[in-house]
Amino acid sequence: MEQGSKTRRQSAARTSSVSEQEGRYVYCVAQGDEEISLGAIGIEGHEVYTIVHNDLCALIHDCPTQPYQSADAEVATAWVLAHHLVVEAAWKRWGTVLPLTFNTIITATERSAEENLVQWLETEYDSLKGRLEILTGKAEYGVQVSWDPAVVARKVAEASTEIKKLEEEIGSKPRGLAYMYRQKLEKLLKKEMEVRAEKEFKDLYGRLSRCMDDIHVEKTKKAERERQMLMNLSCLVSAERYPDLEAELEVISQMEGYFVRLAGPLPPYSFC
Amino acid sequence: METMARPHATLVDLLDRVLDRGVVINADIIISLAGVPLIGVNLRAALAGMETMLKYGVMQEWDQRIRGQELEPKETLRASAMVEKEVPITTALPTYQARRTKDD
Numbered sequence: 555m556e557q558g559s560k561t562r563r564q565s566a567a568r569t570s571s572v573s574e575q576e577g578r579y580v581y582c583v584a585q586g587d588e589e590i591s592l593g594a595i596g597i598e599g600h601e602v603y604t605i606v607h608n609d610l611c612a613l614i615h616d617c618p619t620q621p622y623q624s625a626d627a628e629v630a631t632a633w634v635l636a637h638h639l640v641v642e643a644a645w646k647r648w649g650t651v652l653p654l655t656f657n658t659i660i661t662a663t664e665r666s667a668e669e670n671l672v673q674w675l676e677t678e679y680d681s682l683k684g685r686l687e688i689l690t691g692k693a694e695y696g697v698q699v700s701w702d703p704a705v706v707a708r709k710v711a712e713a714s715t716e717i718k719k720l721e722e723e724i725g726s727k728p729r730g731l732a733y734m735y736r737q738k739l740e741k742l743l744k745k746e747m748e749v750r751a752e753k754e755f756k757d758l759y760g761r762l763s764r765c766m767d768d769i770h771v772e773k774t775k776k777a778e779r780e781r782q783m784l785m786n787l788s789c790l791v792s793a794e795r796y797p798d799l800e801a802e803l804e805v806i807s808q809m810e811g812y813f814v815r816l817a818g819p820l821p822p823y824s825f826c
Numbered sequence: 827m828e829t830m831a832r833p834h835a836t837l838v839d840l841l842d843r844v845l846d847r848g849v850v851i852n853a854d855i856i857i858s859l860a861g862v863p864l865i866g867v868n869l870r871a872a873l874a875g876m877e878t879m880l881k882y883g884v885m886q887e888w889d890q891r892i893r894g895q896e897l898e899p900k901e902t903l904r905a906s907a908m909v910e911k912e913v914p915i916t917t918a919l920p921t922y923q924a925r926r927t928k929d930d
Contacts, residue, residue, distance in 0.1 A: 577857065580851075582848075619857050620857070621857060634840060634841055634844045634845065635837065635840065637844050638840050638844050652848075652849050653844075653847070653848040653849065654849045654850075654851070655844075655845070655846075655847065655848040655849065655850050656845050656848070658848075658849075658850075658856055659856060659857045660851075660855050660856055661855060661856065661857045663854065663855060667855075670855040671855075673855075674851060674853065674855060694843075696839050772842075788843075817835045817836065817839040818835060818839075820835055820839070820840075820843065823843035823844065823847040823848055824843060824847045826847075826848065826849050
């Protein structure tokens with residue numbers, strides 16, 4: 555791959571000349587034993603290189619022992635994006651990665667930061683290897699299913715005899731009473747919608763879980779425009795199962811009033 | 827009815843995951859601010875603001891510009907994030923190809 559020729563020795567020489575860079579920002583752990591530099595692809599253009607223990611490597615850059623903090627959204631977002639792109643680059647190169655949470659910086663104790671990192675890789679070796687094995691050949695996807703409440707409300711109203719009856723009665727009532735009936739109707743409709751949403755969630759979850767290796771149910775995001783989010787999933791999906799997931803989502807997206815959003819493939823952030 | 831959106835990831839998808847997920851090192855070898863989560867309150871607030879701005883399209887141009895820059899060398903993500911064509915997972919998933927063709 556690009557810029558893979560710089561050696562660790564050069565990195566080490568640079569480190570000792572810049573003594574304040576004694577922290578090690580860790581992007582991810584990968585299954586690989588190459589001591590290489592991936593070039594200046596890190597946060598704020600830092601050089602990203604590997605620290606190796608056995609057949610595992612951690613991708614890091616040298617930094618001061620201070621967390622990345624900023625009140626500037628553009629700056630903060632660029633950092634997060636850079637973190638992701640390094641993880642992505644490692645994912646492409648080595649096949650499987652365990653991303654670290656943003657802002658994981660190893661510090662020196664009685665040992666140097668680098669020694670601490672290697673020791674961590676050593677202590678956690680079996681656990682890290684096990685997790686990497688589980689994630690091999692799989693990617694994370696975000697799946698969000700929303701519906702148009704107006705369309706669903708119409709269908710719910712059509713299917714409920716109780717609601718239909720109330721609707722008919724409203725027409726024949728005097729104004730004050732009609733108002734009360736309308737309140738009652740809205741309350742009933744809301745309740746029926748909730749029941750429907752719960753039923754739909756269970757149904758969709760059952761159908762989708764058959765095409766996935768692992769699922770996290772995430773909080774639904776706030777409704778926007780005519781869409782109310784019904785389900786928000788982070789899914790771990792193997793390459794073999796992906797076509798099934800896509801086919802199932804295609805079917806759901808064809809249902810009247812339903813919207814499906816699929817994000818990915820992403821490195822397995824939520825499953826490590 | 828609406829055709830399903832093609833696979834791609836937005837900044838919001840990434841923010842949620844990069845900040846809240848991933849391996850956490852539980853040891854005294856990582857820096858922390860007296861038990862306060864490393865992602866500072868101000869950074870979190872800034873990013874929440876960014877999500878809102880992106881949602882309402884305020885930062886769209888910036889988003890595209892910065893992503894265009896950052897994504898330049900990474901063909902696959904570029905394809906999956908920006909181009910309106912389906913990216914089959916078989917090509918989007920990492921392979922060991924790179925390892926075999928590496929230059930050292």
